[in-house]
Amino acid sequence: MQNVDAIGSGIPAIPKDNYLTNGFTLKSWLLTKDHKRIAIMYLISISLFFMAGGLYASAIRLELLTPETDLLTSATYNKVFTQHGILMIFFFLIPSIPAVLGNFLLPIMIGAKDLALPRINLLSLYIYWLGGALTVYALLQGGVDTGWTFYTPYSTTFSNSYVMAVGLGIFINGFSSILTGLNFIVTIHTMRAPGMTWFRLPLFVWAQYATSLVMILGTPVIAITVLLLAIERAVGVGIFDPAIGGDPILFQHLFWFYSHPAVYIMVLPGMGVISELISNFSRKKIFGYEFIAFSSIAIAVFGFLVWGHHMFVSGQSIYAGMVFSFLTMVVAVPSAIKMFNWSATLYKGSISYDTPMLYAIGFMGLFLIGGLTGLFLGSMGLVVHLTDTYFVVSHFHYVMVGGQVIAYLGGLHYWWPKITGRMYSEFWGKISAMLVFIGFNLTFFPQFILGYMGMPRRYASYPAEFQVLNIFSTAGASVLAVGFVMPLIYLMHSLFYGKPAGDNPWMLPGLEWRTTSPPPTENFEKTPVVTWEAYEFGEESGLDLEAARTRDSVTTV
Amino acid sequence: MSDKHMETGEGHIGYPGYFGVFAILVFGTIFTYFSSFWDLDGTLFPGANTLLALAIAFFKMTCVMLFFMHVYWSPRMIWLSAVASLFWLAIMFAYTMSDYFTRSLGVFSV
Numbered sequence: 001m002q003n004v005d006a007i008g009s010g011i012p013a014i015p016k017d018n019y020l021t022n023g024f025t026l027k028s029w030l031l032t033k034d035h036k037r038i039a040i041m042y043l044i045s046i047s048l049f050f051m052a053g054g055l056y057a058s059a060i061r062l063e064l065l066t067p068e069t070d071l072l073t074s075a076t077y078n079k080v081f082t083q084h085g086i087l088m089i090f091f092f093l094i095p096s097i098p099a100v101l102g103n104f105l106l107p108i109m110i111g112a113k114d115l116a117l118p119r120i121n122l123l124s125l126y127i128y129w130l131g132g133a134l135t136v137y138a139l140l141q142g143g144v145d146t147g148w149t150f151y152t153p154y155s156t157t158f159s160n161s162y163v164m165a166v167g168l169g170i171f172i173n174g175f176s177s178i179l180t181g182l183n184f185i186v187t188i189h190t191m192r193a194p195g196m197t198w199f200r201l202p203l204f205v206w207a208q209y210a211t212s213l214v215m216i217l218g219t220p221v222i223a224i225t226v227l228l229l230a231i232e233r234a235v236g237v238g239i240f241d242p243a244i245g246g247d248p249i250l251f252q253h254l255f256w257f258y259s260h261p262a263v264y265i266m267v268l269p270g271m272g273v274i275s276e277l278i279s280n281f282s283r284k285k286i287f288g289y290e291f292i293a294f295s296s297i298a299i300a301v302f303g304f305l306v307w308g309h310h311m312f313v314s315g316q317s318i319y320a321g322m323v324f325s326f327l328t329m330v331v332a333v334p335s336a337i338k339m340f341n342w343s344a345t346l347y348k349g350s351i352s353y354d355t356p357m358l359y360a361i362g363f364m365g366l367f368l369i370g371g372l373t374g375l376f377l378g379s380m381g382l383v384v385h386l387t388d389t390y391f392v393v394s395h396f397h398y399v400m401v402g403g404q405v406i407a408y409l410g411g412l413h414y415w416w417p418k419i420t421g422r423m424y425s426e427f428w429g430k431i432s433a434m435l436v437f438i439g440f441n442l443t444f445f446p447q448f449i450l451g452y453m454g455m456p457r458r459y460a461s462y463p464a465e466f467q468v469l470n471i472f473s474t475a476g477a478s479v480l481a482v483g484f485v486m487p488l489i490y491l492m493h494s495l496f497y498g499k500p501a502g503d504n505p506w507m508l509p510g511l512e513w514r515t516t517s518p519p520p521t522e523n524f525e526k527t528p529v530v531t532w533e534a535y536e537f538g539e540e541s542g543l544d545l546e547a548a549r550t551r552d553s554v555t556t557v
Numbered sequence: 558m559s560d561k562h563m564e565t566g567e568g569h570i571g572y573p574g575y576f577g578v579f580a581i582l583v584f585g586t587i588f589t590y591f592s593s594f595w596d597l598d599g600t601l602f603p604g605a606n607t608l609l610a611l612a613i614a615f616f617k618m619t620c621v622m623l624f625f626m627h628v629y630w631s632p633r634m635i636w637l638s639a640v641a642s643l644f645w646l647a648i649m650f651a652y653t654m655s656d657y658f659t660r661s662l663g664v665f666s667v
């Protein structure tokens with residue numbers, strides 16, 4: 001049912017033949033080349049890592065409930081925050097939107113039957129599992145205490161934890177990112193349906209394209225850096241340790257050359273999701289399509305030029321620092337372009353506050369705070385006071401959780417009817433979205449104040465005057481945890497008891513809404529021909545405008 | 558050069574050619590090892606040893622890209638991507654070296 005006439009037909013039935021019914025054996029899943037099944041396996045995997053990372057976060061917040069070092073020892077605390085960071089960044093945040101939503105939707109959104117390299121896609125999943133398994137093994141054996149940044153010379157010379165094994169896990173996992181990025185770039189270049197020109201691509205696809213560029217250019221650098229670290233640690237070649245002729249700041253250059261752009265690997269796909277949500281739930285063509293598309297590319301490019309702002313107090317030359325500080329201000333421009341264009345899209349839009357849109361609006365507020373506090377940290381003078389305080393922790397959580405995780409949840413709710421063919425409970429969805437927003441702010445806003453007051457990060461104990469704000473933060477984390485657990489319950493519930501969603505429950509013009517829910521293995525019965533512009537809500541797109549106006553009665557559970 | 562070449566394998570250098578390139582790579586590695594014993598830093602200029610090692614590495618990398626990765630026979634788009642990636646690598650070196658070259662200048666010293 002991929003033709004235009006199908007839109008808005010409102011037939012709420014699960015098609016018998018779809019990618020989920022194409023084989024029920026374990027083998028049919030483990031050896032599949034279907035991008036949608038691979039995405040589902042990624043979804044399960046990253047959710048498990050998210051839960052594990054969340055447990056570590058809970059331990060951190062419980063420890064910080066009191067000023068004393070009581071629940072965990074200092075050594076254990078070092079391992080707990082390190083492992084929280086490693087699991088969340090390398091095994092959840094980085095693969096989340098590209099590997100789950102991107103894998104599932106990118107081919108469908110451009111009218112392709114699959115990704116260009118399906119076997120490579122499956123290989124990337126196996127590599128991800130291998131890297132993850134090795135890392136989890138190392139964590140269970142005793143873990144690592146270097147911080148997720150692995151700063152030298154502590155990581156190469158002094159730490160007696162499982163640096164090598166975790167480093168190897170991250171090294172292996174990097175290839176998964178590279179292969180996914182490569183696959184997306186080739187697919188977008190070569191597999192677009194007839195009529196799907198570059199400027200008809202959904203902005204989610206543009207964001208994935210920009211992200212993929214960062215993935216294939218940046219990830220090899222972190223892989224080599226971890227390898228150099230291992231060589232120094234194992235063989236004693238002087239690369240980073242000054243005692244044997246190395247330079248520890250070189251490690252920071254190489255590490256941040258990847259790890260700052262990695263922030264954009266995490267947040268750019270989220271921005272792509274938000275572009276979809278803002279336009280579609282405002283039922284209005286997005287404002288400044290080309291500017292948003294090119295701002296994604298600009299973020300990817302400029303993101304590679306600012307890494308030195310992580311090193312202002314490391315001993316880096318002050319002159320290099322001035323250049324990096326200036327470029328950090330520059331990289332804020334394309335992000336601001338997106339924010340202004342999203343706001344302009346909302347203006348006079350026909351906004352519906354469905355669960356995904358609540359997440360999108362939450363994203364705009366939280367990412368705005370995260371982004372603007374990044375400018376504080378890009379200022380060379382102010383950062384002397386703020387470096388390694390909770391201000392930094394709060395800033396990057398506003399970007400990573402307030403931005404990326406919220407966008408991921410918004411995207412997951414938005415495309416859940418397409419992925420599973422069933423609607424979830426809007427009521428519980430909205431409650432959950434609001435709990436996440438409230439819990440998040442209660443958790444992390446006090447940390448801005450704590451950081452500004454001078455509370456350093458990565459310590460298990462702190463002066464008693466900081467306790468009140470830490471209690472707020474821990475209380476907020478509890479609310480946040482409830483907000484995160486709820487979708488797990490009602491989304492699982494919807495798999496069995498949810499109302500059939502129909503092909504196009506939100507009444508939208510995108511290609512993914514012109515096939516069945518769940519889609520067939522080959523995505524479309526016939527290759528679609530695109531004759532309409534992106535986010536075209538007029539009759540040109542073939543939308544049934546009357547059905548769109550009465551959409552609420554179709555989707556409300 | 559063309560897609561046809563890519564499909565048929567015509568224009569590639571064949572096994573003897575590949576072994577030849579491999580031999581060049583091995584020779585480059587050995588040459589790098591022995592050149593590290595020459596005191597070029599003392600006789601030419603500081604950093605000359607490193608420069609020579611990097612030059613050999615760059616030559617080896619070019620051989621791998623052109624022949625093993627088939628860039629030589631690939632469309633212009635692939636050439637553009639390869640050159641762009643080198644430009645991107647240059648960014649990493651340039652900005653890192655901007656730190657090293659100016660670190661000894663102190664804070665706004667004359």
